[in-house]
Amino acid sequence: MPLAVLVDTSRSINQAGSGGKASRLDEAKALLLEEPGSLLNALAKGVDVRLYSLGETLRSIDAKELSGLKAEGKRADMNMALERLRGKESLAVLLSDGNLKWEESPATKPPVLTLPVGDPKGYKDVLVKSVKAPAIAFRGREVSIDITVRSYGYPGLTLPVVLKEGNRVLAVKNGRILEDPG
Numbered sequence: 001m002p003l004a005v006l007v008d009t010s011r012s013i014n015q016a017g018s019g020g021k022a023s024r025l026d027e028a029k030a031l032l033l034e035e036p037g038s039l040l041n042a043l044a045k046g047v048d049v050r051l052y053s054l055g056e057t058l059r060s061i062d063a064k065e066l067s068g069l070k071a072e073g074k075r076a077d078m079n080m081a082l083e084r085l086r087g088k089e090s091l092a093v094l095l096s097d098g099n100l101k102w103e104e105s106p107a108t109k110p111p112v113l114t115l116p117v118g119d120p121k122g123y124k125d126v127l128v129k130s131v132k133a134p135a136i137a138f139r140g141r142e143v144s145i146d147i148t149v150r151s152y153g154y155p156g157l158t159l160p161v162v163l164k165e166g167n168r169v170l171a172v173k174n175g176r177i178l179e180d181p182g
Helices: 024-033 039-044 078-085
Strands: 003-008 049-054 058-061 091-096 112-116 125-132 146-152 158-165 168-176
Touching: 003 024, 003 039, 024 039, 024 091, 039 049, 049 078, 058 078, 078 091
Parallel strands: 003 049, 003 091, 091 112
Antiparallel strands: 049 058, 125 146, 158 168
């Protein structure tokens, strides 16, 4: 069975990579293409390698297109990619900065080997992971809203959390990020 090599082409991979000179996508392309020791050539010697660009969709590409890949589109969807590759590929190799949609499960098929690109020490991000609130609230009664925020690169940061209805501010609280990632 063939080996799938997926190159993340979402917008985030266009940010500066290690050393700050080239983009993360440029790092991924260099890893696959630069001689001596091109990963793509080494893999192709004993395996049927199939290349894909991974953005909002999974697109099959040939080796000639690899050097011209551009970072565009929204967040890459690894769940969709794995669903499309299921039963067609024996193993997937993913070159990514990790900023993609992926609900990993132990039954993931095909298995995925991830090769990170970019400098993880320089990666900074804050995202609202989940918001849990009751479906109905009553005037004059206190309501609890649970918010999970995930952060990379901002240990000790204090974030304002603002609850609004339209343009009207209902409540403001501060939350502190204690760990990294937190």
